[in-house]
Amino acid sequence: MNNLRLRTTPIPGTRDRYTGVEFNLGFHVTHYDLDADYRVVPNRLDATATLTLTTWREMRTMSLDLAPGLAVRRVESSLRIGVKRFKQSGGKLHITFAEPVPVDTEFQLTIRYGGVPRPRRTAWGELGWEELNNGALTANQPNGAPTWLPCDDTPDEKATYTFNVRADRGYVAVTNTTARPMATYLATVQVGQFQRIALGRNTLAWVPGTDVGDLAKQQAMLDYFETVFGPYPFEDYQAVVHEDSLEIPLEAQGLSIFGVNHLHHHERLIAHELAHQWFGNSLGLAQWEDIWLNEGFACYAEWLWADFAGQTPIDASVRAHYDQLTPMRFTLADPGPRNMFDDRVYKRGAITLHALRRTFGDTTFFTAVRDYTATNAHGVVEPFDLANAFTRAGADAATVDAVLDAWVRRPELPDCP
Numbered sequence: 001m002n003n004l005r006l007r008t009t010p011i012p013g014t015r016d017r018y019t020g021v022e023f024n025l026g027f028h029v030t031h032y033d034l035d036a037d038y039r040v041v042p043n044r045l046d047a048t049a050t051l052t053l054t055t056w057r058e059m060r061t062m063s064l065d066l067a068p069g070l071a072v073r074r075v076e077s078s079l080r081i082g083v084k085r086f087k088q089s090g091g092k093l094h095i096t097f098a099e100p101v102p103v104d105t106e107f108q109l110t111i112r113y114g115g116v117p118r119p120r121r122t123a124w125g126e127l128g129w130e131e132l133n134n135g136a137l138t139a140n141q142p143n144g145a146p147t148w149l150p151c152d153d154t155p156d157e158k159a160t161y162t163f164n165v166r167a168d169r170g171y172v173a174v175t176n177t178t179a180r181p182m183a184t185y186l187a188t189v190q191v192g193q194f195q196r197i198a199l200g201r202n203t204l205a206w207v208p209g210t211d212v213g214d215l216a217k218q219q220a221m222l223d224y225f226e227t228v229f230g231p232y233p234f235e236d237y238q239a240v241v242h243e244d245s246l247e248i249p250l251e252a253q254g255l256s257i258f259g260v261n262h263l264h265h266h267e268r269l270i271a272h273e274l275a276h277q278w279f280g281n282s283l284g285l286a287q288w289e290d291i292w293l294n295e296g297f298a299c300y301a302e303w304l305w306a307d308f309a310g311q312t313p314i315d316a317s318v319r320a321h322y323d324q325l326t327p328m329r330f331t332l333a334d335p336g337p338r339n340m341f342d343d344r345v346y347k348r349g350a351i352t353l354h355a356l357r358r359t360f361g362d363t364t365f366f367t368a369v370r371d372y373t374a375t376n377a378h379g380v381v382e383p384f385d386l387a388n389a390f391t392r393a394g395a396d397a398a399t400v401d402a403v404l405d406a407w408v409r410r411p412e413l414p415d416c417p
Contacts (some may be wrong), residue, residue, distance in 0.1 A: 016154060018288035018337040019122075019143040022092070024152045026059040030106075033162045034149060038191060040168045043131045045070070046114035049150050053107060060100045065146035065153040066093045067128070070115040072150075078108040093150055117148045123337060132244045135171065135192035137257055139250050142288055142340075145184040155183045155285045156380045167191045174206050174240050176255045180233070181378050183284050188252035190240040202232065205239045213263030214270055215239050221271050224308055225278070225301065230370040233282035233377055237274065251276035268302040275301030278373050286380040291340050292332040292408070293381060296349020303350065318354045321347045322416040332408040333383070352407040355417040359403055360395045368393035383408060 015022045029051050036047035051064075066072070072093055075086045084098045093111070101107070117136075119126035120143075128147025129138050138148055145153050158181035165173040174190040176182070194206035200219025205212050218239060226232055234254040246259030249269050256273035258266075279297035303317035325348060330339050332349055339345065357365040372381075372389035383404060390400045406414045 016143075016288070018340060019153075020337075021065060021143055021153055022063075023154065024063045024065065024092075026057050026062055027053045027055045027152075028157065029053050029152050029159045031160045031162070032149070032151065032187070034165065036163075036165045036189075038136065038165060038167045038173060038189075040135060040171055040191060043116055043136065044114070045117045045129075045148060047112075047148075049111045049113070051109045051111070051150070053109060055101055055103050055105045058100050058103050059097070061094065061096045063092045063094050064111075064150045065091060065143075066113070066150040067091060067118070067120060067147045069118050070113050070148070072111060072113045074110075074112040076110045078110075079105070083109075091146065111150050113150065120144060120147055124341060132192070132242060134243050135190075137190050137240075137242060138188045138252075139257065140185040140187065140252075141250065142185055145187060148189065149184070149187065151184045151187075153184045155185060155288060158183055158284060158378075158380070161187055163189070165189050165191075172196075172206065174238065174255070176238075176253050178234065178253055180253070180282075181284075182253045182281070186251070186253040186281055188255060188257070190242070190255075190257060192240070192242055194240065199239075202236045203238075204236065205241065207241045207263075208243045208260060211263060214265070214267045215241070215258075215263065217267060218270060218274065221274055221305055224305065225275060228304060228366055228369065229275070229278045229301075230373045233278060233373070237277060239270075239273075249273050251280065253277070253281045268306065271302050271305040272298045282378055283373060283376050284380045286382050288337075288340060289334045290382055291335070292345050292349035292352070293383065293386065295346040296332075296353055299346045299350035300353045314354070318351055319416060322351055325351075325413060327413070328411045331411050348407065348413075351417065352404070355403050355407055355414070356390065356400070358417040359399065360390065360393075364390070364393045364395055368395065 031052040033050040038045050075083050075095055077083050081097050081099045084096045086095045117129035119128045119130050128144030143153055145151050161178055161182055163175035163177045165175055167173040171191055172194045176188055197205045197212055199205055203219045203222055205215045222232055238255040241258045241260055244259055245261040249258045249262050251273045262269055275298040280294035303314050306312040307314040328344055330336055335345050368389040371392055372386055376385055387400050391397045
């Protein structure tokens with residue numbers, strides 16, 4: 001099996017093929033500390049972000065991603081080598097040091113900034129900080145984090161985070177401080193007039209009133225998913241429900257975001273977002289090309305839960321969604337930015353997993369899935385990581401490759417498994 005990561009060290013001027021964001025070179029951010037005040041009515045954010053960095057090459061200049069609507073007032077370094085100057089342009093914060101920073105140097109940058117945070121317009125709609133009728137939310141995937149946080153916005157650059165966000169009296173700012181590595185697109189701030197309601201041993205909800213709706217089943221879902229996916233990978237799991245109706249729910253790390261319209265008759269979406277805690281959050285993507293690994297597992301989790309809960313047998317769910325698939329001119333292996341959130345990526349990705357299950361049987365399938373989540377916990381994955389888990393579970397490597405070739409690397413639709 002191939003064991004080489006596809007992503008190589010970017011060179012100056014190169015961009016993420018999917019988001020179009022130019023790579024920030026020369027360093028890794030290992031920790032973000034955000035201290036911020038948010039005023040709800042004027043939608044005003046004033047913040048200090050302290051980033052801990054380690055250089056992987058000598059560096060006289062560096063860049064971070066930050067939306068132009070947030071004005072940087074001051075940049076300070078913990079180094080004896082001071083910051084000579086900084087400027088903002090093209091969605092970047094450019095920093096020049098007085099002298100080159102040596103390779104393998106750990107230091108901190110403190111960035112003071114503020115302004116009116118706005119979502120960014122992208123090919124996938126408006127992303128990032130969104131002002132609501134009574135609060136605010138952040139929906140970052142794939143490249144909205146710089147609308148509120150100076151960062152290195154690429155999915156494989158994980159770091160730990162500490163948040164201290166204060167909102168107006170009567171409002172709660174829910175964040176996801178975590179000691180586990182997290183991608184920038186999964187960091188979040190949610191502001192509203194919420195009530196905190198415990199749902200079980202390690203699940204809770206922030207809701208506008210007292211109605212938790214289908215979230216009452218969240219602990220049972222988590223308990224079941226632990227039997228098929230392995231131990232829950234984070235400290236706890238929170239659901240935030242806004243007063244506004246939202247088009248779609250969205251996962252962050254250790255937390256998912258819903259509109260009040262999702263509280264009832266959306267059990268499958270609650271299962272979907274919870275499953276992302278394993279697939280997408282603990283197991284992050286090395287590159288956006290492989291988004292089917294996130295969404296395929298999350299969709300398959302919907303069907304697993306429906307089967308376990310006695311609602312719909314797994315084969316019936318697979319057949320129903322297989323029959324709705326329309327021809328594709330792209331592949332799961334590289335759907336392209338235009339199609340990365342296409343529903344066929346989600347559903348065909350899920351059916352790919354069912355094809356592996358039906359090929360090798362339940363014992364091998366679930367052994368491989370639990371190995372996959374354990375071996376790669378809090379890291380990044382590519383399809384070969386999943387394939388290797390199957391071979392470790394006893395599956396024939398050539399057969400695994402043949403299944404993935406048919407379902408992932410080719411556009412033609414194989415027979416329903």
